[in-house]
Amino acid sequence: MNFDFNDDENRLFENVRAIAAAAPAEEALAGQSVDAVSRTLRDILKQLAEIGYLQLGFGNNAQADAVPLMKAMETLAGQARSLFLAVEMSTRVLARAMAHWATEEQKERWLQGLLAGESIGALALSENTMNVENDPLQTLGVRKGGRVLVSGSKNYVVNGSLADRIGVVGMLDGRPALFMVDRRVSGLTVSDRIRTMGYDGLHLAALDLHDCDLPEENVILPPENAGVLDLLRMWENEVLLAAALGMMQASLAEARDFAKSHRSGGKPVIAYQEVGFKLSEMLTLHQTAQLFAYRAVWTMATQPKEGASLIWCAKVFGTEAAERVAGEALRILAGQGYRSGSAAESAYRAAKWTQISGISTEIARVRIGDHALGYR
Amino acid sequence: MDFAFSREQVMFKKEVIRFAKKEIVPRVQEHDLKGEFDFTSFRKMGDFGILGLHFPEELGGGGADVLTTVLAGEALGEAGVDGGLTLAYGAHSFLCADTIFRHGTDIQRKHYIPKLASGQWIGCMGLSEPDAGSDVASMSTTATRQGDSYVLNGTKMWITNGPIADVAVVYAKTDPDQQHAGISAFIVDKGTPGFSAGPPLIKMGVRTSKTSELVLNNCAIPADNLLGNEGEGFLMAMQTVEWDRSALLAPFVGSTTYLVKKCADYAKGRVQFGKPIGHFQAIKRKLADMRIFGEAARALVYRIAWCKDQGRPLNHLEAAVAKLFIGDWSLPVTNDAVTLHGGYGYTHEFDVERIFRDTRLAPIGGGTSEVQKMIISRLM
Numbered sequence: 001m002n003f004d005f006n007d008d009e010n011r012l013f014e015n016v017r018a019i020a021a022a023a024p025a026e027e028a029l030a031g032q033s034v035d036a037v038s039r040t041l042r043d044i045l046k047q048l049a050e051i052g053y054l055q056l057g058f059g060n061n062a063q064a065d066a067v068p069l070m071k072a073m074e075t076l077a078g079q080a081r082s083l084f085l086a087v088e089m090s091t092r093v094l095a096r097a098m099a100h101w102a103t104e105e106q107k108e109r110w111l112q113g114l115l116a117g118e119s120i121g122a123l124a125l126s127e128n129t130m131n132v133e134n135d136p137l138q139t140l141g142v143r144k145g146g147r148v149l150v151s152g153s154k155n156y157v158v159n160g161s162l163a164d165r166i167g168v169v170g171m172l173d174g175r176p177a178l179f180m181v182d183r184r185v186s187g188l189t190v191s192d193r194i195r196t197m198g199y200d201g202l203h204l205a206a207l208d209l210h211d212c213d214l215p216e217e218n219v220i221l222p223p224e225n226a227g228v229l230d231l232l233r234m235w236e237n238e239v240l241l242a243a244a245l246g247m248m249q250a251s252l253a254e255a256r257d258f259a260k261s262h263r264s265g266g267k268p269v270i271a272y273q274e275v276g277f278k279l280s281e282m283l284t285l286h287q288t289a290q291l292f293a294y295r296a297v298w299t300m301a302t303q304p305k306e307g308a309s310l311i312w313c314a315k316v317f318g319t320e321a322a323e324r325v326a327g328e329a330l331r332i333l334a335g336q337g338y339r340s341g342s343a344a345e346s347a348y349r350a351a352k353w354t355q356i357s358g359i360s361t362e363i364a365r366v367r368i369g370d371h372a373l374g375y376r
Numbered sequence: 377m378d379f380a381f382s383r384e385q386v387m388f389k390k391e392v393i394r395f396a397k398k399e400i401v402p403r404v405q406e407h408d409l410k411g412e413f414d415f416t417s418f419r420k421m422g423d424f425g426i427l428g429l430h431f432p433e434e435l436g437g438g439g440a441d442v443l444t445t446v447l448a449g450e451a452l453g454e455a456g457v458d459g460g461l462t463l464a465y466g467a468h469s470f471l472c473a474d475t476i477f478r479h480g481t482d483i484q485r486k487h488y489i490p491k492l493a494s495g496q497w498i499g500c501m502g503l504s505e506p507d508a509g510s511d512v513a514s515m516s517t518t519a520t521r522q523g524d525s526y527v528l529n530g531t532k533m534w535i536t537n538g539p540i541a542d543v544a545v546v547y548a549k550t551d552p553d554q555q556h557a558g559i560s561a562f563i564v565d566k567g568t569p570g571f572s573a574g575p576p577l578i579k580m581g582v583r584t585s586k587t588s589e590l591v592l593n594n595c596a597i598p599a600d601n602l603l604g605n606e607g608e609g610f611l612m613a614m615q616t617v618e619w620d621r622s623a624l625l626a627p628f629v630g631s632t633t634y635l636v637k638k639c640a641d642y643a644k645g646r647v648q649f650g651k652p653i654g655h656f657q658a659i660k661r662k663l664a665d666m667r668i669f670g671e672a673a674r675a676l677v678y679r680i681a682w683c684k685d686q687g688r689p690l691n692h693l694e695a696a697v698a699k700l701f702i703g704d705w706s707l708p709v710t711n712d713a714v715t716l717h718g719g720y721g722y723t724h725e726f727d728v729e730r731i732f733r734d735t736r737l738a739p740i741g742g743g744t745s746e747v748q749k750m751i752i753s754r755l756m
Contacts, residue, residue, distance in 0.1 A: 004377065273749075294377060369659065372636050372637075
């Protein structure tokens with residue numbers, strides 16, 4: 001057992017922090033056009049590729065990378081909330097799916113570009129009609145003369161309007177497949193950006209696919225019983241967990257700094273027990289969630305059977321803790337926190353997405369309960 | 377960073393669970409209901425090697441690291457050992473024996489540790505007082521040097537193992553004008569004139585541990601019974617209470633694993649509205665929350681143990697975070713376990729009722745949750 005990060009890992013975190021700190025703030029992103037956000041995202045992807053961040057978790061080091069990756073993701077998420085999700089849905093979800101299931105030719109064609117930060121990816125998983133379980137998938141591919149026609153409706157696709165290529169999850173030959181769809185393919189309609197409560201700079205969209213005509217080489221066909229839906233959700237859950245940790249980190253830092261510098265009654269407000277105790281509870285939740293997340297991803301990497309339910313547990317705990325920590329931060333920050341531009345205010349709104357997206361906390365609890373009962 | 381245990385640690389934990397289920401758990405309910413300390417189990421823990429696990433073999437210990445010691449505590453909880461016995465074990469092995477081991481002379485170590493490690497003697501620690509609980513520096517017990525002796529006067533309160541202890545580590549002020557810097561630590565043997573224990577307190581939970589006050593009335597002890605040097609007591613106490621926030625928390629973590637299993641078994645067997653109650657989402661939610669708490673707490677406890685194994689004697693922040701989280705979050709979990717069992721959970725027939733009562737001590741003993749918040753906010 002070892003609770004320390006090594007020097008190389010700490011250097012990486014510093015590099016990530018520096019890139020994140022230079023990225024545009026949430027409120028600045030919110031007002032940008034699709035093209036402007038796309039340019040910002042491409043720029044940050046390039047920088048993250050250069051420091052080796054994008055490649056973490058791929059190749060032979062996947063197991064050893066698991067915990068440093070979570071910490072690095074937390075670091076990025078803490079300062080660049082929407083950009084973080086955009087980066088990770090491209091990298092840690094779509095690219096991971098490719099690394100697992102794509103052929104060598106497909107990897108050469110798409111994966112290398114994603115990991116080099118040269119292209120933006122998206123994964124379209126949630127079905128328009130049933131975004132919780134998505135099982136059975138309703139998006140279908142039909143083979144026709146050496147090509148595949150894909151039809152279906154997807155919703156809540158992160159990077160939907162930004163991505164160069166989208167991995168659309170659907171059924172082909174009676175099993176789950178990823179249809180690699182180019183943004184400009186005929187038959188694909190991408191909705192306007194969906195306006196959301198939080199994640200001001202995130203580009204969510206709905207997709208409508210009507211007989212999208214793809215060459216067979218654009219189909220990634222995982223082996224049968226690969227657990228495609230569970231794995232995709234698992235990777236998404238890890239990203240959302242890191243996002244929650246980042247929110248806690250940012251909210252706590254903002255509230256702590258304010259409590260030390262803001263004076264009331266002749267002393268810094270941290271000197272009042274109501275404030276100091278709140279901060280203590282927030283720090284406790286953050287550290288607990290952090291260690292929980294680290295242990296969960298480590299377990300997932302080393303003992304996947306035990307790891308899956310642990311990720312659900314850590315995701316429920318971390319994402320609910322994020323809302324709580326952000327909420328408490330708002331109480332400490334008072335009017336200062338209620339204004340737009342406050343990290344806590346933004347985190348408070350964004351935390352809801354981390355609880356809803358991936359496996360929702362409600363479904364997760366049912367599954368954890370089933371696991372305890374031996375029902376799954 | 378990695379979270380792997382060695383094969384030996386994993387095997388050892390399994391052995392402790394097996395041992396505890398066979399040798400201790402069958403008597404837990406009887407002793408809890410009678411409010412009696414289980415001397416037989418305690419001696420068996422000594423024979424098995426748990427009481428002296430982290431002491432060197434030449435002193436009768438097992439030579440284990442802190443992490444393994446924490447795993448043993450977790451295993452006791454996971455097997456279903458009650459909070460009273462694990463508390464008695466903690467007060468004995470860590471608050472008393474470990475303080476003598478860390479700060480005693482070779483003579484003191486050789487005299488006390490083998491007897492404590494085997495369970496032949498029982499130890500306790502006298503730190504809190506009727507008017508000085510969390511505020512240790514305000515203690516009023518004094519130790520006055522008189523020739524080759526110290527004369528101790530004062531009253532200690534909430535002393536786990538107080539009525540049954542053969543030896544006590546007692547904190548007293550050698551310089552009453554000082555605050556923390558005036559505190560020193562002493563070894564006081566049972567039978568020393570002027571040293572007595574009050575009657576056992578009747579408690580809500582952890583009823584198999586015996587708790588009382590200790591009275592020191594012109595109690596003269598040899599000057600050689602001083603631990604370390606005068607004025608070093610506060611630092612020793614701080615190092616000692618860190619055990620409260622690591623090894624002593626481990627049984628709570630193990631106990632949650634036990635609860636999840638117990639509750640799941642009950643929910644699978646209890647049929648209402650034509651199906652096992654485990655099929656209802658509200659029940660699954662309770663089970664999920666129990667598991668989430670247990671898993672969240674686990675790494676906090678391991679982290680302090682690991683820090684101590686790295687030779688970091690004081691880990692205020694890590695210890696306070698673990699204590700605060702486990703103290704506050706364990707209560708709703710045990711409450712849910714009782715509710716899940718319905719009327720049965722309210723009776724002595726099912727041990728969730730005892731676990732609920734035992735757990736109520738978690739946010740109180742070893743420094744209340746409020747004290748942990750004070751520590752954390754100061755460190756911020």
